[in-house]
Amino acid sequence: EAGVTQFPSHSVIEKGQTVTLRCDPISGHDNLYWYRRVMGKEIKFLLHFVKESKQDESGMPNNRFLAERTGGTYSTLKVQPAELEDSGVYFCASSQPRGGQYFGPGTRLLVL
Amino acid sequence: LAKTTQPISMDSYEGQEVNITCSHNNIATNDYITWYQQFPSQGPRFIIQGYKTKVTNEVASLFIPADRKSSTLSLPRVSLSDTAVYYCLVGDYPSGSARQLTFGSGTQLTVLP
Numbered sequence: 001e002a003g004v005t006q007f008p009s010h011s012v013i014e015k016g017q018t019v020t021l022r023c024d025p026i027s028g029h030d031n032l033y034w035y036r037r038v039m040g041k042e043i044k045f046l047l048h049f050v051k052e053s054k055q056d057e058s059g060m061p062n063n064r065f066l067a068e069r070t071g072g073t074y075s076t077l078k079v080q081p082a083e084l085e086d087s088g089v090y091f092c093a094s095s096q097p098r099g100g101q102y103f104g105p106g107t108r109l110l111v112l
Numbered sequence: 113l114a115k116t117t118q119p120i121s122m123d124s125y126e127g128q129e130v131n132i133t134c135s136h137n138n139i140a141t142n143d144y145i146t147w148y149q150q151f152p153s154q155g156p157r158f159i160i161q162g163y164k165t166k167v168t169n170e171v172a173s174l175f176i177p178a179d180r181k182s183s184t185l186s187l188p189r190v191s192l193s194d195t196a197v198y199y200c201l202v203g204d205y206p207s208g209s210a211r212q213l214t215f216g217s218g219t220q221l222t223v224l225p
Binding site: 004033035042043044045048056058059091092093100101102103104105106 | 153154155156157158161199211212213214215216217218
């Protein structure tokens with residue numbers, strides 16, 4: 001069974017540019033989560049989808065971040081415009097309704 | 113959510129048993145204790161979860177005293193490949209299910225040859 005995949009693995013952009021991160025959950029997992037770890041800090045929750053609906057987006061830092069999950073399959077997280085403090089590792093995880101969360105390898109974002 | 117405290121780092125040698133203790137003094141009645149492992153350049157990986165007493169699986173054991181204010185992750189006979197960051201999480205999510213996970217700073221375990 002394929003695990004959670006994320007694309008790209010790394011992204012280097014300049015301040016003010018736009019970046020879109022993609023997450024493909026494990027097939028059949030209705031729950032999809034985004035987390036991130038910024039430099040020197042702990043892994044923090046961003047938001048949670050159940051199928052295509054946002055269940056909890058309490059961790060989204062501001063309106064420069066937009067997450068979508070059209071069709072309830074893969075999800076994208078867009079940062080527009082990117083700021084220096086957005087640099088970090090963005091993790092995606094997925095789970096079945098009462099199953100453990102399986103994490104992807106993360107996308108390393110560097111904003112210059 | 114209950115706050116957790118665990119050592120920042122630990123060193124061990126190959127073949128030894130490693131015990132990592134986590135304090136969670138404010139754990140609530142509905143809270144479970146979950147441990148995740150994270151290797152460099154990878155996402156966190158679920159290791160084990162428990163509510164009370166002792167839980168054992170093929171990877172580790174989890175010891176939880178009666179007051180549940182702490183827990184100890186035990187890794188038997190560690191190898192170099194067990195070098196990783198270990199996170200203790202406490203929350204009302206059986207099997208780490210459909211709720212957000214709250215990570216602390218974790219414990220960096222380094223296994224030496």
